Amino acid sequence: MPRFAGRVLRSLTSRYRIISPLKGSSVFKAEVLSGPHVRQKWAVLKCATTEDEVVGLMQEQENYGFPEIASSPFVRKLLDTINTDGDPDLPPVPEGKTPLVAFLVLEWLDGNLTGLSESHFRDNPALAKAVAYAVLKALVASKRAGRVNTDLNRNNIFVSDPISATPLVKVGDLGGMTSSGYRETRCQPVPLRAPEVWAGTDGCIPASEIWALAVTLLRVVTGDSVFGAWDKPIKGHSEAWCIAKFVRFFFLSYIRQQKEPPYELPEPTEEFPEYEDQYELAAYLALSDEFWNDGKDMMDMRERLVQLPTAPSKDLMEFLLFLLIPDPARRPTAEEALVHPFLKDVGA
Structure with a gap:
């Protein structure tokens, strides 16, 4: 299981501390430490640790590329993305399945x-x-x-x-x-x-x-x-x-x-x-x-x-x-x- 608990990850503009897993070893609750664009105290960080998750992560980011979806107030917001090339806590990505980013930072809701x-x-x-x-x-x-x-x-x-x-x-x-x-x-x-x-x-x-x-x-x-x-x-x-x-x-x-x-x-x-x-x-x-x-x-x-x-x-x-x-x-x-x-x- 990736050793993410307690780690601080950085995007181009913000910093996040991973608090606890929400789903397996790929979805986490994170504290927003800094950043001009993320106004919440908490966020959801999602990565991919299996080939199926890689495909899903790619598709999810691609779907947020549709303005009709990304702008809807009834769709959970994509707040940020994080690149961590060569991260030792992430397994090698299968050939031809490289995700666009390592982590998606998503809006926090209670459950x-x-x-x-x-x-x-x-x-x-x-x-x-x-x-x-x-x-x-x-x-x-x-x-x-x-x-x-x-x-x-x-x-x-x-x-x-x-x-x-x-x-x-x-x-x-x-x-x-x-x-x-x-x-x-x-x-x-x-x-x-x-x-x-x-x-x-x-x-x-x-x-x-x-x-x-x-x-x-x-x-x-x-x-x-x-x-x-x-x-x-x-x-x-x-x-x-x-x-x-x-x-x-x-x-x-x-x-x-x-x-x-x-x-x-x-x-x-x-x-x-x-x-x-x-x-x-x-x-x-x-x-x-x-x-x-x-x-x-x-x-x-x-x-x-x-x-x-x-x-x-x-x-x-x-x-x-x-x-x-x-x-x-x-x-x-x-x-x-x-x-x-x-x-x-x-x-x-």
Whole structure:
């Protein structure tokens, strides 16, 4: 592990003392000792100690090069950069993967959503609204830059003053942000993966970020992970089980009533034959009651939200259902979501 604790690092204009690690051996809390441009007492210093981290560090700095992103008040600020060529505490960088700088100096916020429990949201109704509003505004900025965040999740949404009436919320950790439409691999964390990403049809697009935001809000407000493969009763076939949930939660009630559903589920093209196999198995799983032993066999998505141990408030539930549309073409944009009644009092 690099021996960074207590070290003082210098940029061209400022000095920072590393206090303690925040994440492994690559993200640290640092004290701002001097500098004309950094007005905070604390900052976050991020470096790269593995090849994957090098790639992420490069991508993060490149994304801050887009003015729409760098200037957004809803994105964690890049404050400074530090070059430490040949630093003995950093491993050699793999050939062809040289980062643009050794350290990024980032704005300090108190923590991320992972550090908050559902009680924070229950006790402070303003918190969920602040998170939704800030993330949507950040997504507007990234869309204008032609970028999409493939790793939007509760670890990368940062909050200060979560118990106040006006919590400060910003999106950070931009190493997973890439060009819109990326589909070389299935991106997004599995429990937050949008239907079109599972299908491989559009890749990760701005609509996919809306889905990830909704599932993230659902997770932090209720404490329940509704999507993902955590509860699958079969060995293997995680992909098919996740896809089956979309069919079960959004389409089963229409299928059994022989009614036309109000939206479509993206289906894979011939370009991805393995995805077609997964969808075929998913259809079987979704329609077979034997695999669903939670007593919720006939519940649609609304009924499931109501039955959660910590159910969302009525206005938040309507907002989540507004966002959770399986068809990306009918899912609201960030701009449309910002004018939903749930957010009418935010940012005014």
